[in-house]
Amino acid sequence: MTEVIETAGLGKRYRDVWALSDCTLSVPAGHVVGLVGPNGAGKTTLLSLASGLLAPSTGTISVLGGPPPTGPAQLARVGFLAQDAPVYAGLSIAEHLKLGARLNPRWDAGLARARISRLDVDPRRKAGKLSGGQRAQVALTLAIAKRPELLILDEPVASLDPLARRQFLQDLMEAASEQELSVVLSSHLIGDMERVCDYLIVLVASRVRAAGPVDDLLATHHLLTGPRQDPPRLPAGVRVISASHTDRQSTLLVHATEPVLNPAWTVSGVGLEDMALAYMRQDAPLSRDHHHLGVCK
Amino acid sequence: MTWLTWRQFRPQTAAALAALAAFAVLLAVTGPHLASLYQTDGVTGCRGAGCGQAANNFLSDAGRYQVVYALGVAVIVLAPAIIGLFWGAPLITREFETGTFRLAWTQTITRTRWLATKLALAGLAAIGVSLGFSLTFGWWTAPIGQAARLATDSSFPLGMGPFSLLAFDAHGIVPVGYAAFAFTLGVTVGLLLRRTIPAMALTLAIFAAAQVAMPLAVRPHLFPAEHTTVAVGSVDATAHVSGNGSFSLGVRELAGQPGAWVLSAQAVNAAGQPVSSVPACAGQAQHTQSCLASQGVQIGVTYQPTTRYWAIQWTETAIYLVIALALAGFCFWRLNLRRS
Numbered sequence: 046m047t048e049v050i051e052t053a054g055l056g057k058r059y060r061d062v063w064a065l066s067d068c069t070l071s072v073p074a075g076h077v078v079g080l081v082g083p084n085g086a087g088k089t090t091l092l093s094l095a096s097g098l099l100a101p102s103t104g105t106i107s108v109l110g111g112p113p114p115t116g117p118a119q120l121a122r123v124g125f126l127a128q129d130a131p132v133y134a135g136l137s138i139a140e141h142l143k144l145g146a147r148l149n150p151r152w153d154a155g156l157a158r159a160r161i162s163r164l165d166v167d168p169r170r171k172a173g174k175l176s177g178g179q180r181a182q183v184a185l186t187l188a189i190a191k192r193p194e195l196l197i198l199d200e201p202v203a204s205l206d207p208l209a210r211r212q213f214l215q216d217l218m219e220a221a222s223e224q225e226l227s228v229v230l231s232s233h234l235i236g237d238m239e240r241v242c243d244y245l246i247v248l249v250a251s252r253v254r255a256a257g258p259v260d261d262l263l264a265t266h267h268l269l270t271g272p273r274q275d276p277p278r279l280p281a282g283v284r285v286i287s288a289s290h291t292d293r294q295s296t297l298l299v300h301a302t303e304p305v306l307n308p309a310w311t312v313s314g315v316g317l318e319d320m321a322l323a324y325m326r327q328d329a330p331l332s333r334d335h336h337h338l339g340v341c342k
Numbered sequence: 343m344t345w346l347t348w349r350q351f352r353p354q355t356a357a358a359l360a361a362l363a364a365f366a367v368l369l370a371v372t373g374p375h376l377a378s379l380y381q382t383d384g385v386t387g388c389r390g391a392g393c394g395q396a397a398n399n400f401l402s403d404a405g406r407y408q409v410v411y412a413l414g415v416a417v418i419v420l421a422p423a424i425i426g427l428f429w430g431a432p433l434i435t436r437e438f439e440t441g442t443f444r445l446a447w448t449q450t451i452t453r454t455r456w457l458a459t460k461l462a463l464a465g466l467a468a469i470g471v472s473l474g475f476s477l478t479f480g481w482w483t484a485p486i487g488q489a490a491r492l493a494t495d496s497s498f499p500l501g502m503g504p505f506s507l508l509a510f511d512a513h514g515i516v517p518v519g520y521a522a523f524a525f526t527l528g529v530t531v532g533l534l535l536r537r538t539i540p541a542m543a544l545t546l547a548i549f550a551a552a553q554v555a556m557p558l559a560v561r562p563h564l565f566p567a568e569h570t571t572v573a574v575g576s577v578d579a580t581a582h583v584s585g586n587g588s589f590s591l592g593v594r595e596l597a598g599q600p601g602a603w604v605l606s607a608q609a610v611n612a613a614g615q616p617v618s619s620v621p622a623c624a625g626q627a628q629h630t631q632s633c634l635a636s637q638g639v640q641i642g643v644t645y646q647p648t649t650r651y652w653a654i655q656w657t658e659t660a661i662y663l664v665i666a667l668a669l670a671g672f673c674f675w676r677l678n679l680r681r682s
Contacts, residue, residue, distance in 0.1 A: 097447075097448070098444060098447060114448075115452065115453075115678075116452060117451070117452060120449070120450045120452070121450040123448070125444070127441060127445065128441075129441060131440060131441035131442045132442070133350070133442055134440065135350070136349065140349060143345065144349075144449075145449070147343070147345050148343060148346070148446075148450055148451045150450055151450070187445070187449075188448075191449070191450065
């Protein structure tokens, strides 16, 4: 099995509003996959469908080669950390671990204890009295000690301060490599994704705009600067993602599988954040040619 | 799941047990004196006509515990509503409002089992608590209930019959049915509205409506009513006649049928036709009943005999339990229908 999540024409409607429509994508196994996109792109809906919390209105979705988790067998294989890391405010940390142990047959008590002891908080402390970062760590511990094959995190760091955010992501990365987990996490903070993800999916309005291993994406996207050309003349195989022009100069963010060898342009690398932001612009073209890409009509 | 449910439900259980304990203490302190009054007033071991007077005396003496009696009735009548509002409605809404359903539903447990555990534990607690209230109160009121059947004077506040509105609701097995119904109603409304306060308000409204509709529209017809025609004056009745001879009759109690539930009383003439006016008796305010009797007026009464008390109690309880089960079934269906 190479895909942890695979969808085709997936849609979810709330009354008259489509929160996600006609979404086709695949998420490969063995990666820490960042799902980025603006608010309203459908990230939370997609991840809720993948975790079995929601049922699709149309289309299909498979998770770890099976149906989205609703039965015990699939539920045990998927860990989920919901947005804002919900925990039972009236229960202590220790009671949350007990909860995890009682509700999950594959529960790793040693791992859970070790993770909580690193938190440096009294386990008798009520979860409602924890800081946002600590609460997120408790919720993450629950999701990881369950020993899933796939860990899904919905905006796990959105409500954390920068320090807690960095700690959380570092911790997540360690866990992912130690447990050989496939991880999918969503965020609209692309800078954070750059630090932890080795695979990126840019989702805009239910459509995949770009997807691929981060290294590949960085290797195939370039920033071209040169004298003003509008529209720019470019060799075949070079696709403009975004363009900006001043009176004298044009700056292009392009996708190109071959090196751009044109003396008219100064070619420089592009950061993941700039690349993703370029794709998030509404007029950005739909990506069609990547191997892992969702071909979204 | 049992542990988590119990852990979440612990404060409510503790509150319920505390209330039940306080209630039991109050009744345990006053109950023995009430029972001794029953004995000293001579109701115990009475025979024949003496019983009526002894029961009258006891009901008069027991009047000092009227407040305790009223409190007991109030507690038992209100307990199901409180259970529905504070146990049923928040059972699921709280998980929606805090988002913890996302935590619970992504553990290795199906949401059917999640709901089943919650419903079973809290539902059984609701039934147990209401049964506890009803049994202790039933023990306490036993002398009053017996005396009320023997008494010849039905004007004592504590002498109300077993079918009277609040007395029926506060005795026997029906409180269990009410509690089960109110609880599952709260859960169902909570599942549909997903917010605690609106769910509590709607639960209260529906439950109150059901509690009014049941005694007025359903309970009288659970079993076909008995009919009988009795002579005016042979029953404990009220009669008022106006200047033009039209009159009204009310029957408080049937002779030989103490505690029977009189559903309706209608004056009829010798031919069995309903009458509402006897001009000959106009102005006979002092001797209305004897005048009516002399004019051949009789009273047609429909009633439920006292012997049906437990049949009606069990039937009504069964109705509420069936509704509760249906609501629970709906909750399971709904929870899995559109996953949240």
